[in-house]
């Protein structure tokens with residue numbers, strides 16, 4: 375059996391100054407190629423868990439391993455490198471650089487990671503061609519590629535953010551409520567494009583949403599309160 379993409383063991387995480395933990399997770403794994411729908415009530419720790427998965431925060435106890443590497447075994451600069459190489463992140467509010475062009479926004483991960491740059495070039499010839507490939511896969515018209523990101527609609531900006539996460543085909547895509555600003559039509563189209571793109575990229579997807587209508591599209595549905603002993607009776 376191949377190594378899990380993500381492996382959590384005996385995790386305890388409390389926010390600074392808090393005596394009670396926000397997350398207590400004994401065992402949790404995600405296998406390569408899975409698409410995981412992570413849900414639970416507001417404040418139950420979904421975004422916190424995503425940040426731990428991406429090595430943005432470290433737990434006080436336990437391990438979070440990405441491709442077998444415990445984030446806590448790396449120094450801060452190594453964590454930044456490992457994250458840039460392996461993780462594409464889609465935020466609720468896109469986090470694009472507003473004055474930078476669409477294509478340049480999508481190329482940012484390649485500028486931060488030689489591995490992403492090389493993977494992009496190996497797949498598409500050049501990193502620019504790979505960025506264009508994912509923009510087209512997310513149905514961003516070529517006329518928009520040189521416009522500043524701030525000139526695009528909300529729906530278009532979220533598709534740029536998805537293309538940025540996909541460029542250089544990182545092994546793990548993390549998406550934190552990416553559809554919450556989209557209306558129903560845009561949401562469904564975004565989901566179609568994103569799931570298809572992750573499948574063709576061979577990327578594993580962890581996706582947080584409150585929108586249960588999306589759950590059936592994923593290979594696994596995970597209620598955070600059921601795996602988090604710190605939830606203390608919180609219902610999903």
Ligand SMILES: Nc1ncnc2c1ncn2[C@@H]1O[C@H](COP(=O)(O)OP(=O)(O)OP(=O)(O)O)[C@@H](O)[C@H]1O
Pocket residue numbers: 389390396414415416417418419420421422423
């Ligand atoms: N920077 C922080 N400092 C201290 N506590 C925090 C911080 N960020 C989040 N928390 C707390 O951690 C808990 C989990 O928050 P988190 O944002 O992970 O929940 P969530 O499930 O993603 O919520 P939502 O669905 O509303 O986005 C909450 O009680 C929140 O108040």
